[in-house]
Amino acid sequence: EVQLVESGGGLVKPGGSLRLSCAASGFTFSSYSMNWVRQAPGKGLEWVSSISSSSSYIYYADSVKGRFTISRDNAKNSLYLQMNSLRAEDTAVYYCARDLIVEGFDPWGQGTLVTVSS
Amino acid sequence: AIQMTQSPSSLSASVGDRVTITCRASQGIRNDLGWYQQKPGKAPKLLIYAASSLQSGVPSRFSGSGSGTDFTLTISSLQPEDFATYYCLQDYNYPRTFGQGTKLEIK
Numbered sequence: 001e002v003q004l005v006e007s008g009g010g011l012v013k014p015g016g017s018l019r020l021s022c023a024a025s026g027f028t029f030s031s032y033s034m035n036w037v038r039q040a041p042g043k044g045l046e047w048v049s050s051i052s053s054s055s056s057y058i059y060y061a062d063s064v065k066g067r068f069t070i071s072r073d074n075a076k077n078s079l080y081l082q083m084n085s086l087r088a089e090d091t092a093v094y095y096c097a098r099d100l101i102v103e104g105f106d107p108w109g110q111g112t113l114v115t116v117s118s
Numbered sequence: 119a120i121q122m123t124q125s126p127s128s129l130s131a132s133v134g135d136r137v138t139i140t141c142r143a144s145q146g147i148r149n150d151l152g153w154y155q156q157k158p159g160k161a162p163k164l165l166i167y168a169a170s171s172l173q174s175g176v177p178s179r180f181s182g183s184g185s186g187t188d189f190t191l192t193i194s195s196l197q198p199e200d201f202a203t204y205y206c207l208q209d210y211n212y213p214r215t216f217g218q219g220t221k222l223e224i225k
Contacts, residue, residue: 035214037162045154045162045205047214059212062119095161102209104152104167111161 002026002107004096009112016086016116022079022096022109030054030074033099036081037108038092046092049081050099064090086116120144120208124217130225135196139220141189141206150210153182153191156219157202165204166191198224 008020022034036048049070050059058070069082079096093113097105121144131137141151149169154162164173166182169189179194193200201224206217 044219045156045207045216047207047216050212050214061213097162099209100167102150102168103171104164104173104209105154105162105207106164106167106173108161108163 002098004098004107004109006094006096006109006112009094009114011115011117012086013118014087014116017082017084018086018114020081020083020094020112020114024077024079024098027098029077033101034072034079035097035099035105036070036079037095037097037105039095039111040089040092048094051079083114086114088116090114091116119213120147120210120215122206122208122215122217124206124220126220127218128221128223130223131196132225133196133198137193137196137222139191139204141184141191141217143187143189143208146186147208147210149185150208151182151184151189152207152209154205154207155202156205162205
């Protein structure tokens with residue numbers, strides 16, 4: 001079964017840091033681009049970042065550029081999101097999703113909640 | 119960045135109704151568009167990719183159409199499990215952008 005499982009969310013103070021992880025199983029992780037997508041409480045979906053299969057191409061939303069860093073370890077079948085200088089507006093459920101390029105994002109993980117509050 | 123404008127933002131319908139949701143891109147995106155369904159407390163689920171291709175396992179009452187800037191998601195006969203929020207997503211270029219969502223509620 002193709003599966004993605006996020007971890008690492010929690011409560012952090014403004015200005016703090018957090019590292020999210022996404023563990024992949026059931027497919028050849030090293031062959032796929034991956035994404036992070038977030039959803040603030042009661043709001044819509046917002047794409048955050050993408051990384052290509054070999055980490056050669058990396059993209060960020062303007063809202064997180066310079067503060068967040070996406071990375072992956074293909075040997076460990078894992079995707080990461082290092083989040084620094086966190087703000088209240090970064091509070092959201094963060095999902096990882098496999099990128100099938102023009103065939104959409106599928107599957108998605110169950111999400112991990114990040115709360116930025118003093 | 120490409121803006122995706124989805125309409126309506128909410129919709130009330132009954133079981134058995136035919137429903138159409140629209141997504142408009144601020145510039146042409148060929149057919150590089152997907153539709154996602156999200157139920158409360160759950161992750162989004164891919165329904166349609168490349169504007170009109172049905173994802174494996176998705177019921178055939180879901181269909182998509184469009185190309186360029188105008189796209190539609192149609193549910194031919196609403197079932198109780200279809201009441202959810204629907205999003206479009208352009209994967210033509212970066213940054214990827216979602217529509218603001220359409221909440222489909224029971225009338």
